[in-house]
Amino acid sequence: MRSIKIVSLPGDGIGQEVVASAVQVIEKVAPKFDLEISIEEHLFGGCSYDAHGEMLTEETLAACKNADAVLLGAVGGPKWENLPHNKKPEAALLKLRKELGLYANIRPAKVFDALADASSLKKDIIQGTDFVVVRELTGGIYFGQPRGYDEEKGWNTMVYEKYEVERIARQAFELARKRGKKVTSIDKANVLEVSQFWRQIVHEVHKDYQDVVLNDMYVDNAAMQVVRNPKQFDVIVTSNLFGDIISDISGMITGSLGMLPSASLGDKYALYEPIHGSAPDIAGQNKANPLATLASVAMMFENTLDLPEAGKLIYSAIEDTLSKGYRTGDIKSEGCKLASTTEMTEQILTSLDAVK
Numbered sequence: 001m002r003s004i005k006i007v008s009l010p011g012d013g014i015g016q017e018v019v020a021s022a023v024q025v026i027e028k029v030a031p032k033f034d035l036e037i038s039i040e041e042h043l044f045g046g047c048s049y050d051a052h053g054e055m056l057t058e059e060t061l062a063a064c065k066n067a068d069a070v071l072l073g074a075v076g077g078p079k080w081e082n083l084p085h086n087k088k089p090e091a092a093l094l095k096l097r098k099e100l101g102l103y104a105n106i107r108p109a110k111v112f113d114a115l116a117d118a119s120s121l122k123k124d125i126i127q128g129t130d131f132v133v134v135r136e137l138t139g140g141i142y143f144g145q146p147r148g149y150d151e152e153k154g155w156n157t158m159v160y161e162k163y164e165v166e167r168i169a170r171q172a173f174e175l176a177r178k179r180g181k182k183v184t185s186i187d188k189a190n191v192l193e194v195s196q197f198w199r200q201i202v203h204e205v206h207k208d209y210q211d212v213v214l215n216d217m218y219v220d221n222a223a224m225q226v227v228r229n230p231k232q233f234d235v236i237v238t239s240n241l242f243g244d245i246i247s248d249i250s251g252m253i254t255g256s257l258g259m260l261p262s263a264s265l266g267d268k269y270a271l272y273e274p275i276h277g278s279a280p281d282i283a284g285q286n287k288a289n290p291l292a293t294l295a296s297v298a299m300m301f302e303n304t305l306d307l308p309e310a311g312k313l314i315y316s317a318i319e320d321t322l323s324k325g326y327r328t329g330d331i332k333s334e335g336c337k338l339a340s341t342t343e344m345t346e347q348i349l350t351s352l353d354a355v356k
């Protein structure tokens with residue numbers, strides 16, 4: 001039996017609810033693959049601040065570095081939004097990503113057949129969509145110095161070093177080789193020098209991947225193209241800010257932000273997180289869609305734990321549950337069986353037994 005240590009960071013708001021669901025699924029799947037998984041929960045974000053006066057304690061950081069993989073819910077909320085900028089939960093999330101060197105955020109946007117009617121977009125536009133956003137996660141304008149504001153102005157800096165663009169471009173080309181062999185690099189090179197630099201480096205890296213088709217797209221057009229014709233995309237590679245925005249737009253293709261998982265990867269550590277936030281508008285009401293987090297767990301089994309069959313099992317359970325008509329409020333449609341977070345989780349657990 002293989003022993004695996006996972007650190008879970010439920011965080012704030014619905015982060016607590018979706019990670020509780022994920023823990024049950026991990027515990028159900030692990031024995032089927034001869035895994036002994038220990039899940040160690042730590043405070044992170046606003047809940048950590050309330051308990052310890054710090055959003056990210058040294059203890060939590062050390063635990064993450066000591067784990068085989070980290071599972072994150074979400075952080076932030078109105079309770080902490082008036083803290084100074086660098087003391088907010090969101091700043092702690094950036095710090096955690098930086099400390100763990102998680103420079104590649106892989107965000108698949110795949111439409112489940114059963115959900116082709118859950119999006120407000122036309123079915124024939126979204127059905128069959130399957131692309132991945134490869135978002136640079138530890139650089140760009142979220143990290144650049146100088147940054148700040150005073151009474152007269154506010155400022156941030158978007159900067160990319162050559163090695164940062166090279167390594168994320170390689171991630172995207174390598175992924176495209178395993179998929180549809182097409183990369184779209186999204187930038188704003190018609191206005192921003194940092195984007196001109198980005199484009200130049202991506203094209204240099206492309207010389208090593210001539211079997212992959214590369215095209216460039218400005219981010220404003222890309223935002224429109226993602227909803228106009230999402231099937232044109234295979235792998236999208238882009239900077240931290242643009243990737244954050246483009247992947248939330250992709251949520252509408254799949255029906256809801258509550259459907260989009262992600263893997264945040266570096267050379268040493270791996271963290272799995274849904275792309276959504278702490279959703280204060282529905283927090284504590286048992287309404288959150290847990291599927292983005294469960295699909296993130298599937299990615300964890302596929303990547304870090306090298307058990308693609310376990311990942312597939314979770315995806316099959318999600319498909320099975322959706323095809324039986326169970327839906328949380330964010331993806332509900334006519335005739336569906338409206339389910340709470342816990343009811344959806346119970347259905348997934350039932351399906352996990354049925355589909356293997």
Ligand SMILES: NC(=O)C1=CN([C@@H]2O[C@H](COP(=O)(O)OP(=O)(O)OC[C@H]3O[C@@H](n4cnc5c(N)ncnc54)[C@H](O)[C@@H]3O)[C@@H](O)[C@H]2O)C=CC1
Nearest residue numbers: 074075076077257258276277278279280281282288289330
């Ligand atoms: N990774 C993280 O920890 C992130 C944290 N945040 C933080 O979360 C807080 C709220 O941010 P918002 O802009 O409202 O974004 P959000 O992603 O939390 O919510 C946006 C909308 O989507 C809905 N939604 C999100 N996830 C859902 C799910 N699993 N099931 C059903 N509906 C879902 C929410 O109810 C809300 O209407 C802020 O403090 C923000 O900074 C935002 C994004 C990512």
Ligand SMILES: CC(C)CC(=O)C(=O)O
Nearest residue numbers: 090091093094142244275
């Ligand atoms: C703190 C933010 C950068 C979180 C977020 O919106 C994201 O990572 O998608």
Ligand SMILES: [Mg+2]
Nearest residue numbers: 244245248275
């Ligand atoms: Mg975001």
